[in-house]
Amino acid sequence: MSSSPSITRISECFVKPPHDHLSPEEKQPIHFTPFEMLALNLNYSQKGLLFAKPPKNQDFSITTFLDDLRRSLSATLTHFYPFAARLATRKQQNPPSYVIYIDPENSPGVKFVYATVNATVSDILTPADVPLVVHSFFDLNKAINHDGHTLPLLSIQVTELVDGIFIGGSVNHLIADGTSFWHFMAAWSEIFRSKKDPNRASISHPPVHRRCDGSDSDPIINLPYTHHDQFIERFELPLVDKERFFHFSSTSVSKLKSKANSECNTDKISSLQAVIALIWRCVTRVRRLPPENQTSCRLMVSNRRKMNPPLSDYYLGSPVQVVIATATVEDLMAHGLGWAALRLHETVSNHDHSKVKEMVEGWNRRPVIYKMSQMVEGWNGIHVGSSPRFDMYGCEFGLGKAVAARSGGMNKGEGKITMYPGREGGGSMDVELCLGSELMMDIECDEELISALMIN
Template sequence: MTSQTVRRVSECFIKPLHDLSQDTKQPIYLTPFELPFLNGNYSQKGLLFTKPPEIQDFSITDFLEHLRHSLSATLTHFYPLAARLATRKQETPPSYVIYIDPENSPGAKFVYATVDLTVSDILTAGDVPSVVHSFFDLNDAINHDGHTLPLLSIQVTELTDGIFIGGSVNHLLADGTSFWHFMAAWSEIFTSKDHKNGYLISRPPIFKRWVLEGSDPITSLPFTHQDQFIARSEKPQLIKERFFHFSTAAVSKLKAKANNECNTQKISSLQAVSALLWRCVTRVRHQAPNSETVCKLVVSNRRRLKPPLFDDYFGSPIDTVGGTTTVEDLMAHGLGWAALRIHEAVANHNDEAVKKWVESWYKNPVVYKINGLFHPNTTHIGSSPRFDMYGCEFGLGKAVAARSGFVNKADGKMTMYPGREGGGSMDVEVCLLPEYMMGLECDQEFVTAIKNN
């Protein structure tokens, strides 16, 4: 590789193209789904494109200007992304209300950077090159910092023969479903010729907050100062990051194997692949047979609630569910047995379970310390292969890869992506300590599954 230094050329703030109506200036209050994660990091996802060879006179200056203008038009629809957080507090009784304040709208940040690397430099390395972390902004920010930092920062990094568009979004404001909804709308407006109609989009976001029936829509935390709950993460472990591809055929075989072993058809593709990762990662860790091992999945509560929320609900109504067993039992049984533990955890996370958790949180509001969420014996599955990442083209054609940033990574963190070819294929970003990554690449069960590609 040549120089891996990412040079920031310019930065600015992008505001919504049109003035907001009075209705859109009202506070948007955070819910029990989001408030526990005030110490969490921003979510960082991005797309790597090759410069379009068919455009001989491709101008990065014109491209950036078009990106900025279309982003401004998109922010008219997704106006909270241009705002900041605000806090209203009182001493007696202790009350700390955090909300999104559209009245304070300095804009989303837009960064242009360059690096003397090629698309091949990024994709052909075994491990994800650490330079990819510099393709994102706000690496050190936590969600509570959204009081003073932008809730959304877009960094466009120009490579020698490619372009990376990376987004860092405050996780209180948007989960993966909402972030990729925004990206799809931005790409839609970028390619739209319908300027006269005010850049209409096919899926307008819904900002009305979900509220537990009978509860106050304004949720208050029992604090009087941020020092009572802010706890920034410690220095992260030195982990390896590597992508593994599961073709449509490989995923189908794993799903069929898991269901056949359990004489059922209810185990999903994602549950089967998650079970494989859980088994193989646990094996290479060489844990004591009687020790506990957990597979956690981040799930959206939208479809689990009754009545369900639309996919266009813009927020972060997510939760974590998990299958738990001993290392001995996980290794003594097959893929299907592990997948069924995961399936049952997901299936049991229904409307009743979600609302029961919310009720308990209201009785004892907590803000998590993020270091406590990643335990040594856990395989943690995040994001989703169902997100339409590759539908976001920005006039450049289909992206060649999706990547994530520096944050929210630890030993055992797995991030799921759709495979570029579609058809139910998946890419998995695996984060492990170096010795465990070496073991995974030699694990027979894992290698056999990958070879089915």
């Protein structure tokens, strides 16, 4: 691979549902909850899958494959129709009102891009660090969620490599979190593989469209603004030098979980909490911060099962919240893995329906749109997104199991952690870590991390 292979865009189009299928109810505006409104200034979420091309002795045509992708995508949008729409803002002076919503009747479609790159699957997977070209496998770079007024809420880019195919999705966080995005991808893959008539294509798990925020009422949010310039900020996080994947085998994960629970004489700590606790300790160690400094671990938590009654796993939206575990550097380093994992467990466990309701009702009383610059100022910690529980590798599109899952360059800063399931399953995990060059060199030599990674 050349030092900086470049993407060549071959074509782009917009994909709509196969016909004007919306019922009068489905044509109604879709209003957001506070969970989604808080993300107006965030970038689009970018996740995708890398596949090996079928062997040359198989009858594979990229033209036919793209046609089948577009046809099945159109059928999938029958069920996920908000993805084809755009945002809208309704303003009025008397009484003052500023409401942002999804307008299903304004439905230009999902953007579909076909591109090529002179790189191989090995070029992407072999280097220690994720090659920068991977960021070019995604569309809508630098777009923020508020841009969904004019930009597509979902853009799919299919990039053909020399011996592989990458299918990358850039999705507006106001319409989907990771759970909803991978639900959509699974439904698309299911329809693709079924080869059914797009007009009659059904899916195993249809999305639930009615928005819910867990409060006693279902208010339409009136923002305290008259123009988007009053709350929109295009803040770019400082470019992170290195993105690297660390693979934890199912045995390694199991032993970390057992170690964490044993140290705390409990059985409540999850595998995910044990792995994140390890990364939190290792990153904090190589930063060499003063012992009295505070360090934090921010976790993106889905509120679906936190609410009472719980939301469906197929609820379409982004009902997520950040919960934060904190500790002094001295405490985090002086105590063991179990102590850190238990902090995470308690933080997640204490985030229950009453906490969700308290946040929603407080925000509804005084709505405010956060700015990224305010969120990262003076922060020492890690921020964890995505989940190894997402069935990424179940999305096959007729190409067999993906060889890897990757993310784009958006919403990444120093200390960003992205979690993935390991390709072999069985509870294995992949952790994508973003750090500066010197810190990444140091963490490669961290004994606690090395000993965990060497367990097969």
